[in-house]
Amino acid sequence: MSITLIIILLVVVALLLFAIEGLLLPGYGIAGFAAAACVLAADVLVYTQWGTTVAILSVLVSTAMVIGFFWWFARSKALDRMALNATIDSSAPTAAQRSVNVGDEGVALTRLALIGRAEINGKVVEVKSESGFLDEGTPVVVSAIDEAAVMVKRNDH
DSSP: OHHHHHHHHHHHHHHHHHHHHHHHHTOOHHHHHHHHHHHHHHOOOHHHHHHHHHHHHHHHHHHHHHHHHHHHHHHHHHHHSSOOOOOOOOOOOOOOHOOOOTTTTESSSSSSEEEEEEEEEEEEEEEEEEEBOOOOTTEEEEEEHHHHHHHHEEEEO
């Protein structure tokens, strides 16, 4: 097998290993280090075969190829397909939240800057204010319950 063919195979293997690092095993680094070793081995073979000038050009070309690959990968749709796009818009209700019913009364324990804590039926519950900002100590009444969200408003009576 000729040195030229070995060098080409090392570069191809390096690109495949970089792709594996980016797509299949991100964060582990094993494939990335192996790919870097392949590139380095190819550059050393170029140096021993053709000398310093060609080796410098080889290092520049291999560096440009690696940077080009990562530039292409960052702009490709592969990252969009791998990204998690789902949002979690709910949470599991706590025992205290499940014990609250519409119409129950309590008092705000923290300033309700839309979300805070209130004591309702002797239990501390995370609540959301329907009537804007409410200061600590303000009497509140449960106006609605949506899954884990307990909505309260100022209790004016």
